[in-house]
Amino acid sequence: MKAAVLIKQVPDTTAKIDISGGEVDESGIAKWSISPYDEYALESALQMQKDVGATVVAITLGPDRASKSLVDAAAVGADELVHISHEGAIGSFALQTALAEAVKRVGADVVLAGKQAADTNAGSTASGVAKILNWPCVGLVSKIDASEGEFEATRSTVAGLERVSVSSPCVFAFDKGEDKLRIPNVRGIMMAKKKPVQKHTMADLEVDASNGGITESSVTYPPQKPPGQKFEGASSAPEVVSRLRDEANVI
Amino acid sequence: MRTLKGLYLSGCIDIMGYEALDFYDVDSLLTDEERMIRDVVRDWVDSSVIPKIENACREGVFLDEWRQEIGSMGILGAPLKGYGCPGLSYTAYGVICRELERGDSGIRSFASVQGSLAMYPIWDFGSEEQKERYLPKMATGELIGCFGLTEPDYGSNPGDMVTKAVEDGDGFVLNGAKMWITNGTIADLAIVWAKLDGVIRGFIVEKDDPGFSAPEMKGKHSLKASVTSELVFQDCRIPKDRILPGVKGLRGPFSCLNNARYGISWGAVGSAQACYDSARSYAMSRIQFDHPIAAYQLIQNKLAWMLREITKAQLLAYHLGEKKDSGTWIPEHISLAKMNNVDIALEIARVSRDIHGANGILDEYPVMRHMANLESVKTYEGTHDIHNLILGRHITGIQAFTREA
Numbered sequence: 001m002k003a004a005v006l007i008k009q010v011p012d013t014t015a016k017i018d019i020s021g022g023e024v025d026e027s028g029i030a031k032w033s034i035s036p037y038d039e040y041a042l043e044s045a046l047q048m049q050k051d052v053g054a055t056v057v058a059i060t061l062g063p064d065r066a067s068k069s070l071v072d073a074a075a076v077g078a079d080e081l082v083h084i085s086h087e088g089a090i091g092s093f094a095l096q097t098a099l100a101e102a103v104k105r106v107g108a109d110v111v112l113a114g115k116q117a118a119d120t121n122a123g124s125t126a127s128g129v130a131k132i133l134n135w136p137c138v139g140l141v142s143k144i145d146a147s148e149g150e151f152e153a154t155r156s157t158v159a160g161l162e163r164v165s166v167s168s169p170c171v172f173a174f175d176k177g178e179d180k181l182r183i184p185n186v187r188g189i190m191m192a193k194k195k196p197v198q199k200h201t202m203a204d205l206e207v208d209a210s211n212g213g214i215t216e217s218s219v220t221y222p223p224q225k226p227p228g229q230k231f232e233g234a235s236s237a238p239e240v241v242s243r244l245r246d247e248a249n250v251i
Numbered sequence: 252m253r254t255l256k257g258l259y260l261s262g263c264i265d266i267m268g269y270e271a272l273d274f275y276d277v278d279s280l281l282t283d284e285e286r287m288i289r290d291v292v293r294d295w296v297d298s299s300v301i302p303k304i305e306n307a308c309r310e311g312v313f314l315d316e317w318r319q320e321i322g323s324m325g326i327l328g329a330p331l332k333g334y335g336c337p338g339l340s341y342t343a344y345g346v347i348c349r350e351l352e353r354g355d356s357g358i359r360s361f362a363s364v365q366g367s368l369a370m371y372p373i374w375d376f377g378s379e380e381q382k383e384r385y386l387p388k389m390a391t392g393e394l395i396g397c398f399g400l401t402e403p404d405y406g407s408n409p410g411d412m413v414t415k416a417v418e419d420g421d422g423f424v425l426n427g428a429k430m431w432i433t434n435g436t437i438a439d440l441a442i443v444w445a446k447l448d449g450v451i452r453g454f455i456v457e458k459d460d461p462g463f464s465a466p467e468m469k470g471k472h473s474l475k476a477s478v479t480s481e482l483v484f485q486d487c488r489i490p491k492d493r494i495l496p497g498v499k500g501l502r503g504p505f506s507c508l509n510n511a512r513y514g515i516s517w518g519a520v521g522s523a524q525a526c527y528d529s530a531r532s533y534a535m536s537r538i539q540f541d542h543p544i545a546a547y548q549l550i551q552n553k554l555a556w557m558l559r560e561i562t563k564a565q566l567l568a569y570h571l572g573e574k575k576d577s578g579t580w581i582p583e584h585i586s587l588a589k590m591n592n593v594d595i596a597l598e599i600a601r602v603s604r605d606i607h608g609a610n611g612i613l614d615e616y617p618v619m620r621h622m623a624n625l626e627s628v629k630t631y632e633g634t635h636d637i638h639n640l641i642l643g644r645h646i647t648g649i650q651a652f653t654r655e656a
């Protein structure tokens with residue numbers, strides 16, 4: 001069995017984001033990491049590697065810097081690495097088409113991805129890839145039990161935990177998983193550097209990068225929260241009460 | 252005035268995570284692998300040490316999950332090769348120490364003792380059987396080691412130790428006591444230095460050996476998240492094959508100390524970086540007399556001094572790593588770096604504590620903990636002044652450790 005994990009490199013959740021000219025200024029981002037939900041997907045694939053001997057293929061699409069996330073994936077145990085090179089922004093449809101094509105070419109039986117990327121929050125990749133491949137897609141998964149070609153996935157619903165069965169080929173979109181991505185081992189790091197990366201371009205995957213479907217027009221900061229207010233002494237209680245009632249509408 | 256304050260507030264405060272000061276970009280001299288190892292250890296410290304350390308200190312415990320996770324990262328005995336050891340560069344070992352000590356000196360102490368003081372003597376002076384029996388499991392943290400050199404009456408001059416071993420039939424019998432032994436109570440094995448026929452030799456004592464006990468020392472104000480113990484030997488009987496065959500005399504323990512002291516010279520940089528980071532962000536956000544205190548020259552002077560000393564310490568540590576890796580070092584090089592870097596780290600911790608005002612004494616900030624820890628680090632592995640004496644002897648050719656010629 002071959003499990004493909006779709007990995008996106010995003011600014012680390014601790015990175016400071018600057019916006020200039022309606023775009024995120026990438027030069028100011030000191031640290032890039034694998035998107036957190038993708039990490040849960042990767043951990044689940046690594047468990048399939050252990051439980052049913054799955055071959056884990058990490059696939060990323062992005063500029064040169066994104067290859068670092070493939071090395072990180074190899075350091076925790078990914079067997080094969082695929083990098084689809086693409087500089088700059090890309091529409092989600094072109095992205096999904098390219099990822100689906102890469103999944104086909106590596107011959108994967110199952111795809112695992114995060115439910116959404118930590119930077120764009122778009123949440124369309126897993127289902128889009130499933131649509132293009134014409135495979136079933138299970139969303140908001142927290143755990144997968146795999147046997148050869150059959151999966152039981154746990155998902156959280158409003159009512160509680162739901163268990164669903166699905167057979168390969170299929171796509172899983174991960175919510176926060178039950179198991180955090182394992183800590184890499186330094187020996188894994190040394191070996192990861194030597195692992196070959198299969199490189200593709202959009203052209204050799206025969207994908208039209210301009211056919212994105214959706215394009216990002218601009219990015220702005222979220223509206224600034226008004227500064228907090230401080231009231232001191234018991235005498236300010238009536239004012240606090242009236243503000244809470246009339247301005248904050250909480251009492 | 253108002254706009255000035257607004258400017259400081261909107262642009263500069265970061266409530267983001269730790270930012271490691273690296274003014275001269277010294278880490279750009281590391282290899283890609285060394286940087287990856289740094290990131291792994293740094294992330295681990297962020298997620299597994301920082302949120303738990305204050306509580307562990309309050310309770311005076313070293314968490315067993317730290318042992319397991321440090322073991323699974325594969326960083327114990329970093330520069331040793333073979334027998335399941337990582338086989339990394341000395342520079343990588345230094346980077347690991349720095350990142351661990353940014354979390355807490357106690358965590359770094361655990362790794363220093365395990366790698367440099369317990370694994371190293373087995374690796375360098377042990378028999379083939381000893382290496383195979385202990386090293387692979389010590390590298391994964393399954394077995395913990397400690398190092399017993401210091402005695403209640405012999406600290407800086409371990410050469411006069413009184414712990415004794417005598418040959419007795421098919422084994423050795425040990426009598427005596429060691430004190431201040433890191434990891435002692437949680438250790439599965441102790442490397443014990445004792446005199447056999449008047450000559451210092453290394454012995455491996457296992458925790459269940461008859462006549463051996465390792466009670467924990469309580470009441471420390473420093474290195475609270477590290478276990479410190481006495482080792483007591485009362486007719487402690489061990490088999491013949493537990494002596495380290497490869498070394499006699501003080502060279503044994505001193506070669507272990509060289510490696511541990513080297514690691515400390517990097518580790519201290521980590522503590523200093525943590526204290527600087529906290530001081531800088533506190534100074535930017537603490538407003539007194541209508542301005543962030545960072546806007547005052549006296550505070551800037553302190554921060555600039557920290558930047559200066561940390562940058563120098565980083566360069567010392569890095570260059571010493573190069574010398575360790577190329578084999579061009581002498582013990583005095585290590586003395587200088589250990590002494591200097593711990594000294595400035597402790598001073599930076601104190602100044603950082605000062606900048607934090609009253610908040611500096613709270614465990615909401617890491618500075619007082621680092622400050623208290625560094626008092627131990629200044630004393631162990633050769634006190635600050637013992638390193639001065641080592642350098643003094645190097646400069647003059649005259650030893651000043653004793654009053655005798």
Ligand SMILES: Cc1cc2nc3c(=O)[nH]c(=O)nc-3n(C[C@H](O)[C@H](O)[C@H](O)COP(=O)(O)OP(=O)(O)OC[C@H]3O[C@@H](n4cnc5c(N)ncnc54)[C@H](O)[C@@H]3O)c2cc1C
Nearest residue numbers: 398399400401406407431432433627631632634636637652
């Ligand atoms: C938390 C902690 C953990 C430790 N872990 C270990 C461990 O794992 N294994 C181990 O073996 N030991 C360990 N030690 C012991 C440590 O190595 C000793 O404390 C250290 O060597 C100093 O010895 P001492 O405390 O007996 O001080 P002393 O040697 O009594 O020194 C007291 C003071 O006198 C000064 N002094 C001593 N001799 C001279 C001289 N000739 N001229 C001028 N000044 C001098 C010293 O610099 C110091 O300021 C640990 C200590 C601590 C605090």
